[in-house]
Amino acid sequence: MQSNPSSQEVKRYLTNFLPSEALEDHADAVGVVERDRKLQIPPLVWSFAFGFAGGASRTLASFRRSYNSTADKTLSPGGFYQRLTPTLAEYLRDLVECGLDEVAVPHTVSEEFNRFRDVMIADGTVLRLHKLLSEEYEGRREEQAGARLHLLHNVTEQTIDRFSVTDEKRHDSTQFETGSWLEGRLAILDLAYFKYRRFALIDENDGYFVSRLKRSSNPVVTDELREWSGRAIPLEGKKIFDVVDDFCRKYIDVEVEIEFDRREYAGTQSRDMKRFRVVGVRNEDADDYHLYITNLSREEFLPEDLATIYRCRWEAELLFRELKTQYRLDEFDTTKKHVVEILLYAALLSLVVSRELLSLVIEHADDNLVFPPERWAATFRSHAQLILYRLSGYLGYSPPPLLDRLIADAQKIHKQRPVLQEQLATAIKPAAEA
Template identity: 25%
Template sequence: MKPTTIISLKHQLTQFFNADFITNSAKWTGFIQRERAIQPLQLVLSLIAALSKGNCHSIADLHRQFNGMCLSEKDNVAYKPFHNQLRKDEFPNFMKSLVKSAIAQFSQLETPAQPQKLACFDEVLLQDGSSFRVHDGLGEVFPSRFKRKPAAIECHMTMSLSGLSPTAMTITADTASERAYLPQSQTLRNKLLLADAGYVDFDYFEQINQHRGYFLVRGGKSLNPIIVEARNGKGRRFPKLVGKALKDVCRQTNRSAILELTVRRGKQEFRLIRRWFTEEKRYCIWLTNLPRESYSTDDVMAIYRCRWQIELLFKELKSDTNWQRFATAQKAIVEGLVWASLLALILRRSIALQSAKSVSVYKAAKNVDVWLLPILTAYCHQALSEITNHLDWAIRYISNNALKSQQRKSKKDRTLDGIYEKLNA
C-alpha cells in the first residue's frame, strides 16, 4: 500500500464531499432554495451509504439510514419531511449533476495497462442498455415493452473500458429506441465502440468511418448481406461463396467454423466475422471496421468479450443497490434513486480500484458496511482528522479480502485479465 494512494483518495473524496460544493449543486439545480433541517451533504452521504448496502427496500430504510448517521437525536427528522425532499421534481436533477461531477473526478484512474491492440485507441467505449420494472402506477410515464410488467425504466449507458466506470447515462421509458442513445459519431475519432446486436445501425457505422472512429458490434439474426470476399479463419479463400447472400451459406454448404467475410449491403461494404458454436448449434456474427491486417478474427472475438464488463456493471447496480425494490409511484423519487445508485457505484469502484491492482469490484461491493460506511460517516460528522485512518483500513481490508480469485484455465479467457493476456500473446 502506497501512502500516495491514501493522500490521493482523501483529496478526491474531500473535494467531492465538500459541503459548499454539494450545497451549491443543490441550489443550482433548484433542489433547495433556503437552509433546511435536511442538509444536502448529509442527505447525499446517507443515500450512498443506504444504497451501497444492498438491503435497502423502502424509503423508510433510507430515512432510518439518514437519522442513523446524524451526530445527535436533535438532528433527526421525521419521515414526512424526508419523503417530501425526495419527491421534489428537482431531486433527480440534483443527483444527476453529482453523477456528472463524480464521473469527471473519479473515472480517470490508473488501471492495469491495456494490450497495445487496445491502447492504440484514445478510448474503448462499451455501450448497452438495461431495463427494470418500476411501480405499475408509473405506466403512463415509463411504459414497458411487455404486457406482464406495465411500467419499466431503460438505462442507456456508455462505459469506459480503461476506467471500468460509466462515462454517460440516460434514463428513459423502456419503449425508447436504444440506438438513439449511442455516442455521437463525431466524438468517436480514434475511439473503439463495442455494442450489442440492438445497436446495429449502418448509417451510424458509416458516420463513424467518416470521423475515423472504429466499431465492433454483434450482428442480429436478420442480417443478410451479399458476400464480396470469403476466407476461413486460417485465411483460405472461398471464391464459390462470392455473390451469395449470407444466409445461403449454411453448415451443409460450408463446414468452416469461422468465416472472415467482406460483405455488401446496398452501397456499403464492411467486414463481417461469423462463427459456428457447435454446442449451442447457432451462428454468432460480428460487424467491424477494424483493419484485417492488424486484427485477426481471434483478436476481434477476444476484444468483443470485453463488452461483458458493462453487463457486470449493470448486474452490480441492480443487485447491490436494489434498483427493483422501491415500491413508489413517485417519478422523481424513482429517477433520483437510480442516479444515486450510480453515484454510489462510481465511488465504491473508485476506492476499490485504487486500493489494489488485482481487486474484484464484485467482492469489494459485498462488504461496504466494513470499509465504506466508516468513511461516509466521518464525512457526515465532518471528522476530517479520522478520514486518513478509515481510508488506510479500507485499503488494507480490500487488499486482503477483495482480490480476484485464481481462474481455471478453461475460464481464463472469459476474464478481462485473460483477454488482455491473449491479446498480448
Template identity: 30%
Template sequence: MRTPSLESYENPLAQEMGQRLSELFPRWWILEQAKASGFVERVRNLDPMVFFWHLVLAFGSSSRLCLLQLHRSHQKVAPDQMSWPAFYDRFTPELLEFLKRCLERAMARVVFEALPARATESLEACDIREIVAIDSTLIPLHPDLAESFPNARSTTCPAAAKLNVQLGLLHRAPRAFSISSGKTAESPLLPTEAWMEGHLLLFDLGYFKIERFREIDDSGGFFISRLKTNSNPLLLRSLREGPGNRIDLHHWRLREVEPYLRRQILDAEGFFAPSNITLVAT
C-alpha cells in the same frame, strides 16, 4: 434499513468495500457538491453525507421502499431528528442535480484493466482514438409513474426508466448518458454524430440498424456488433491469410457458407444487399 452487524465490520470484504466507497465519495466532496448543487446551504439539521448514503443504501437493499419508510429508517441513523414534512421537502430538483453529480463521479471512476501496449499501438495504427461501450438498463419505478415512464413489460412492471450510457474505455470516463421511458427502443438512443470519427463503438443487438452502420462508417467511425439471426450479407472476399484450405467467398451469402465452416470462424469483407440482388463477375 437494517443496522450492519458487528460481523459485517469485521468481514475483510466488507471493510475493503467500505474503504473503496469512502475513497470514491469522500466527505469533503459530498459537502462541496451538496452546496454547489443547491441541495443544502448550511449543514445544520441535515447532514448531506448521512442523507446520501442512507438514500443510496436503503434503496439498494429494497425495491419496495416508499418515502415514508425511508423517513423512518433515516430517523434511526441520522444524528439529528427531522420531521416528515421537512424530510419530504428535501426531494427537490436540487437533490436530483446533487445525485446526478454523484452518478457522474461514480461512472468516471470505474476501474478498467489497462490495455497492453501492443493493443494501444494497433488502435493508433487504425486511427482509433477512443473505444466507446454503449448500453442501457431498465430501472423499475413506482406504478404511479407509468403514464410518464411507461415500460414495455407493462404487466409485470408498468413503470420503468431506461438509462442509456456511453462510456469511454480508454479515457475511463463517461461520454454521455440519457434517461427515457422504459418503452423507448434502444436504436434511437444512438444518433449518428460528428464525434464518432476515430471512435470504435461497441453495442449489442438492441442498437442494430443497417442504416446507422453506414452512417457511422461515413462519419469515419468504427463499430463492432453481433449479427441478427436473419441477417444474410453478401460476401466479397476472405480476409484470412496464411496456409490452409480457404473457401472462395466471392459473391456467396453468409448463410450459404456456414455449413462449410469447420472452425466456426469467418473473417471476410461483405455488405448488406437485398436478397434479390445478384452480382455478376466481369
C-alpha cells in the same frame, strides 16, 4: 509495496471529489434547500451514496436513518419525505453527471486494446415499476410500468461515460448518438444497435466497431480475405447467410458490401454503399458460426481476436448485475415518478463514488494486484456504513446521541394506527371488567 492510504487520506480524497461547499452552492442554485436550512446537504448526499450501498434493502426509511446518523439534526419521517422532490432528483442527476466527468480507474483492460482511446459498450436494462406509474413510464405491456436505463460503459476506465432514463418502450438504439466523440474509440455493439448507417458514421468519425451480424441483413460478399486450400466453396458474389450453413471451416473472413439510407436532408434521402469486414468463428458445440461485422483490419485483428473482443460485452452485463445486486437498482416501492428518479440516481451516485474510491485503492496497492469489479463492489458495500460514520466526523457534523436516535426511530409514528398489543388490551379490558 506502495504506501497504504490512511483513514484521513480516504476521507480527504472523497471530500475533494465532492466538496461540501460545491454541494451546498449547487443546492442553492437549483433550489433544493428551503429557507429554514434544517436540511444539511452534504450529509444528505453522502447518505444517499453510502447509506444505499450499506443497507440490506433499499427503502426511504433506511436513507432517513443514514441521514439522521450523519447530520447535526435529525429529520422526522414526514420532514424527510417532504424534501424528496423533483428538484432533488434533478440535483442528484447533476451530481452523477459531474462525478462521471471526474472519475476514472485506468489500466483495467488487456494490452491488445491499447491502440484504442477507449473501449465502449452500449447497453440497456429494464427496471420494473409500480403499475400506477404506467403513464409516466409506459411498459411494453398494457397496465405495466417500466423504465429503461441506457448506459454507455467505458470498459477502459471502468466507469459510465453517458446515461439516460426513458420508459421501457424506448429502444436502446435511439440513445446511441454518433459524432466526433467516437474518434479513436472502439464501440462493441449488440443486435439492438445494429444499423448500417450507424456503422458508416462510426467509421467516418474515425472510430471502430464490432457488432454481431443480423441474419436479416444478409450482405453480399465482395472479396475473400483469407485463401483456402483444396475445394473451398467460393463466396464472392454470394449472400453470406445463404451459404454459411454449408461451411465446415474454422473461420470465415470476407469483405461485404452494404447499402443504407443517409439521413434525409432538404427533403431528399440519398442511398449510399460501404464495404466492411465480416468474420465468422465456428462454434463447435452448436455446429454454427458466430458472425461479426467490423471495420477493424485483418492485418491487426485475426478472427479469433474479434470473438475475444466481442466477449467484452459481458462487462456491461456485470455492471448491470452490480447495480441490481449490490445497489438494489431494481427495488422501487413507490408510486411517485420523482422518487423513482431519486432512488435511481442514488444507485448511480453509489457506483460513481465506489469507482472513485477504487482508483485510490489501485493507486496505493501493489502493481500486480487485481480488483474484480464485483468483488470490489461487495467490499465497498460492506464498509459503506463505517465510511459514512467516519466521514461525518471528518466533516464536523455531530449527530444526536445514539439513544435519542433509537427512541426517535423506534417509536410509533401514526397515533391513529394502534399496535397489536393496544388492540388486544382494548378488546380484553371490557371482558375483564364484566
